Amino acid sequence: MTTKRVVADLIVTGCGQLVTLAKSDGTPRVRSALKDLAIIADGALAVAGGRLISVGPRDVVLATTGTSAQTNHVDVGGAVVMPGLVDCHTHTVFADYRLDEYEWRVAGTPYAEIAARGGGIAKSVGHVRAASEAELLSRTRQRVHSAIRHGTTTIEIKSGYGLSLEHELKQLRVVRTLRDELPITVVATFLGAHAIPKEMAADREGYVQAVVHDMIPRVAAEGLAEFNDVFCEVGAFSREETERILRSGQRAGLKARIHADELTDTGGAELAASLGAVSADHLKKTNDNGIDRMAKAGVFGVLLPGTSFGLPSLELAPARKMVDAGMRLAIATDFNPGSSTSESMPMMTSIACSHMRLSPAEALSMATYNPAFVLGREGDVGSLEVGKRADFLVLDCRDYREVANHFGINPVARVFVAGREWVAA
Ligand SMILES: [Zn+2]
Structure with missing residues (x-):
């Protein structure tokens, strides 16, 4: 035969x-x-x-x-x-690194003072709003090329430095252009709820309404994102606001993800489980109940060791406890202009092993096979x-x-x- x-x-x-x-x-x-x-x-x-x-x-x-x-x-x-490595959480569409802030942070300046000096997410929003789409595209392209040289062949990229319909769409169009021109897999996430923009500080409800009624429908209608993400944190979006924004995204066909429990335990992990979110990311402050709920609900925990490394603080998510609880886990760069200024997934596995006490094999599973599920690409990569x-x-x-x-x-x-x-x- x-x-x-x-x-x-x-x-x-x-x-x-x-x-x-x-x-x-x-x-x-x-x-x-x-x-x-x-x-x-x-x-x-x-x-x-x-x-x-x-x-x-x-x-x-x-x-x-x-x-x-x-x-x-x-x-x-x-x-x-x-x-190829699968980086399932990045903020790669930005204009400039916040280098002054890095100097201040390593010198021990408290975050409140950095924010008072106009630093943090607000600074990056100013940079992105000032940049043309062509300029943003060219800078983002260079960074994605560098990520590819470091082994990333599937990358998720979020908006979230526009914080208005016009500039969020501009960021997402940059992601779409790169998705169309590059051979690698590029996946877009809408993160209009990254922060309340300065001009809306006195009307946060007005901004939440804009996200729900203006931005999400437009992003979904134009097919500019697959996922909808919210920064659920004291000073960003409350648990209640997060839930409204994510549910409205789910109704529009956008899968939910949450920046959860990074600086304080806001119950983001439990919320992710109850909403049927795809993932909750960061999880430095997640309590045992949150871990248990996520493990039972099959919600992925995405660990972002570069953020702690770059802040600089080596306070990390309780990864060993999460592995023992049977949680589904992935590692990503959180590549952004402030806290995690690295597009290198190999570097993330180093920090995860040396400081979260993962074995090299566990870290590689979380940097390839598992994050493909987070992005819904497990049949492909x-x-x-x-x-x-x-x-x-x-x-x-x-x-x-x-x-x-x-x-x-x-x-x-x-x-x-x-x-x-x-x-x-
Ligand atoms: Zn992030």
Whole structure:
């Protein structure tokens, strides 16, 4: 009996560790499953039409894959090959870094004083409103290119520095342009409820109304976002306001996410569970009840270690407790111009391991396979399995644990997106 072999466009061999993260039941990794990266020694993979058609030990892949004169053969000489990183929480559309503020923060200036000097989110709102769409696009493009060089092949990007219909739409159009021009997967989130803008300080209800009645319907009608996010925090949006904004988004077809319990325990985790939100993110101050509720509801906790690192404070979410409780967990950069000024997912795994006490394997599961579920892209990305997009990285090392351990450098040597090597134009 002969079977017709699919002819590969690309065959990659010499993968000393082929870190597949394959999981036969296709469910998120929790508890001990986070440590199982499904690594194949001396592995290989084959690609056709941008998708993986074979992943396994070298001999098996070579014996079962068809080739032609056009097939591109790449031998990576014993390097680690792993899935492209999935950064499920970023604020990449901004104009300028807040460098004065960084100096003040490291000198110990309290946040209230920084805010009184016009710092914080308000500062970035001023920058974004002053920038043209073309200027924002060009700066954001450069940052996304840098994220790709650091291994990110799927990225979520939020608005939230416009805080008016005009400027929120401007930010989301930048995300849409990048989604259309880049080969990587770009996912948009509307975060009009990031802060109350200065000009509405005396009328917060008026701003909440504008988010609910003007912005959300327009964003949904123009298909500019898949997710709706709210900063639920003392000084930002109350639990009650958060619930109204997220429910109105859900009615418009936008899935809910929450910036929850970052600075104070506002009950954001419980709210995420009761609303059926996709995720609650930050969670530094989440209490045991919140952890339990999220674990039971299957709501993802997105950990943002770069934010604590950059603030600078090493106060972090109780990640070990969350793993033990069986919570679904992911790690993301929270890349933004103030607190987490890094687009490097490898750096996030370093902080998560050294300071949240995750193992390198747990951190990689939370940076690839699990966040694909947060973004609803689990059928496409996050692991190296037949049928998924051929988004993979060739690392400059022979042991995946170096990704976390060897910090402050870029461990990514080559990036392949849908089976083609990424080369910035
Ligand atoms: Zn954030």
